[in-house]
Amino acid sequence: MAASETIPAPSASDGRRVPMPLVYRYLGDKRFAYTLPRALSLQILHPGNAASLVQHVHGGLWAHKQRAISEMVYIAYSSRDLRSVMRTAHTHVKGVDSLGLRYHSLNPDLFFFQHATYVETLITSIEVFHRPLRREEKDELYQQCRLWYAKYDISDRAQPADYGEFVDYFDEFCQRELVVSPDVAALRHEALHPGTWFPKKVPHAAIRALLHPRAAELLNVEPGAADRAALKAFAAQTRLRAGLTPAKYRLIPAARHRPED
Template sequence: MPAPAAHRPEAPPRRRVDMPLVYRYLGDRRFAYTLPRALSLQILDPGDAASLVQHVHGGLWAHKSRAVGEMVYIAYSNRDLTAVMRTAHSHVKGTDSNGERYHSLNPELFFFQHATYVDTLFTSLDVFHGGIGPDEKDQLYRECCRWYAKYDISDRAQPATYAEFVEYFDDYCRTHLQMTPDAARLREETLHPPTWYPHSVPHAAIRAMLHPRAAELLDVDVTAADRAALRAYAASTNLRMAITPRKFRLMSSARHDPDA
């Protein structure tokens, strides 16, 4: 017979297991809506721009839908997928617009591309989620470092802390980015996505999302009207997401069994 309720020992409190922040936000479609910010920075890196011109066929954003989908799948997976990035990028090499040789697996070049996604992830939190505090920023950045480790690419360019990452990113954008013929060729499609999630984002909101250095080099004048359009778009998107089941707030590549 069970003990009377008054004398029944209390069950230990259930320990709350918090979802890692990178799982909570990276696969969210609102991150995908913010991706023109990342791509606008990538096309201004001469090596990245050359790789997109020389090795991408069938449309810039169709390529990004596949590449980012794979990236998100890896981030959410517990499987060993360390060979995926090396296999996918081993042939991506050539000469950029400045006559310099590039290889997409060069640790500095590869990490900067990853860094544009990290910067865009933090920007999506500011735009759509009201931002996060300093401790959460540190936590999310540590989780982004673990995500990067899944690629098995040298992390020699990766800063150790979020504060160091911000300093690195600002310095790289100031000293390495430039408007090249390849960037000029990619500019229109970058700012006016013809397909995938960013296609639904108003052009004015895309302009307002741009990193200041990208706006400067791409000759984009970000106006108060653009910033208002971004706020309106974020508000309407959040209303729609509030009535959408979590599964469908995620990109399809984030909706999988992590061990599958």
């Protein structure tokens, strides 16, 4: 199959044994977890998502993300039928955001945007901590991310068909939909200063350099040369440590089971 060929996402009735070798290789890696402040800083700028974090998360933003992303990774790596998990976990997450608009976390547009931040962050994590990706590899990885999304059994109406469309969708969505809502003030510091889990190990200067340009703009962060140097040094140290670590232990615990199990 050509790398640029569009792969239809499997229907809910398909088996869970789907071919996702690039997702298996990189999603569960600790280096993806290190890059997660990039995704979260975008998520808090969506008014509905920000409201859900303020109104429904208790005990710390990053403690919540540790649980939620570990579950997300487990679902991606598992061949078990876990289609009900996401719906069950998100059914109660609804309300009115700080702009007076109703939200529900299972709304396909809101749910897919949150997933899209992880896809975009996954690609960034590979290019920062592993190696540059060729365009055809990004095409192939994106198609595998569509298969990963299908495991949630959430409407894919917002999901672009290929990587080129995904880039356009993501850029347009970030420009059109992301704003500094009143809830951002309650989330900004913790999002950029992780107090727990793997992101806690990332220097603050490196986190600044990891931010998506739209998030940096809206959060009034101006990454400079020192920030970029800190990220470059942290990435080099991380690659060195990874080279000395057995493959299994380069993964977060939720990914340490075989995809075919």
